[in-house]
Amino acid sequence: MSTLFISDLHLSAERPDITGLFIHFLQHEARQADALYILGDLFDAWIGDDDLTPFHCRVINALRALTDSGVAVYFIAGNRDFLIGRRFARMTGVTLLPESAVIDLYGSATLIMHGDTLCTLDTGYLRFRKVIRNRVLLALLTRLPLAWRRALAAKLRSGSASQQPLSHEQLRRMDATEEAVQAALVKSAATRIIHGHTHRPDIHQHQLPDGQQATRIVLGDWYEQGSILAVHPDNTFELRNEPLS
Template sequence: MTTLFISDLHLSADRPDITACFLRFMQQETQGIDALYVLGDLFEMWIGDDDDSPFHQQIKHAFKHVTDSGVPCYFIHGNRDFLIGKRFSRETGVTLLPEHSIVDLYGKPTLILHGDTLCTLDEGYQRYRKKVHNRFIQWLFFRLPLRYRQQIGDKMRSNSSETNQKKSQQIMDVTASEVERVMAESHVQQMIHGHTHRPDIHRIEVAGQPAERIVLGDWYDHGSVLVYRPEGYQLETRDFQSDCQ
């Protein structure tokens, strides 16, 4: 009995090493598991389900192979791929979940999310997030030809990288009070998220009770997987060279 969690792969055709590691992970490690959860930023950028590039087809086929084998796969949108929609879900068999979802992990209610909504000190990003999640703005964006959306996506990615270099690590990390508030409102003592690229297990207190916040790692330098079983869990890495090629 095993459930796997991954996030922040930032897959793109520009990083074949990450792609190779991911594809090997999907082929070798998902067989017979209870579920796979992807907590956002699977892709470096997603501009619409109509982008049928060979690279995207390859990734979608990997998911379809897993879901066709009977393993359920779940996805929560990240800040880079929040435009993944119903067509992607149909073509992959992946179930799209709300941005804050509670799952039962072998008897333990657990709140799962991407994590960007917890970074409340980053007010500039939160304003940006509110705009791009506006349904009308998204409707207008999808009316544009694919090539224009690709240009806009590239520009947004470049601007994001430049802006983040100027921000302090504290601003880009989660706000402790927001973590406690969200967990208390959800009535859970365990949270799993990504986004910050700081894999760790934090022992905290929520509503006077011991709790834990598990942070998933990114896939920039190596693969990162949370392996969760009834007897316990562990954050593990996958080396690009030996494990994933």
């Protein structure tokens, strides 16, 4: 048994290969897990819990089958699916978590988050994030007609790089900074952090101000492969890729 972590799948009807790999993962490896944590950007775009296309229902049903099997699934919103709400949670059986949370992972305090707030060099995005997540604006957005929201999402996606590997400059700008990582670890009193968003899967070591060593595990995206982190009860872990069919 192990606890699994994934992020940045960016599921969409246009990429059935990614969706197929994800559903296969839910039906096989995830069924044997103690828990599954999805750390944001499960979907390439989510415009509201009322947008129930056949594609969305396929993913929802696959998640429901996993939670019905007894596996606990937790979700932290990313920058593309922060409109996922309580109706989605009821349909899937997943537990919604705040944008950052400290969990007891086999006896080790572990901070989990999507990771976008760690990228302090990406000032344009952070300004946009602050505006778009304003509660008043969110309330207005979710009340727009579904057709309008779909058109708005399509326009935003057409100007993004979400369906292509990011350039070197984009990756540099959206990478986590040491200062932000240190601040998050100190605030949470954790010695391990797991996040996605940066599309740079790796394992980093950080020395905290009190001299303790902290581990940062960065999950990969699912553009060209699947990326899965498995943490085992003895606190060993494996960050690996799965090929797309």
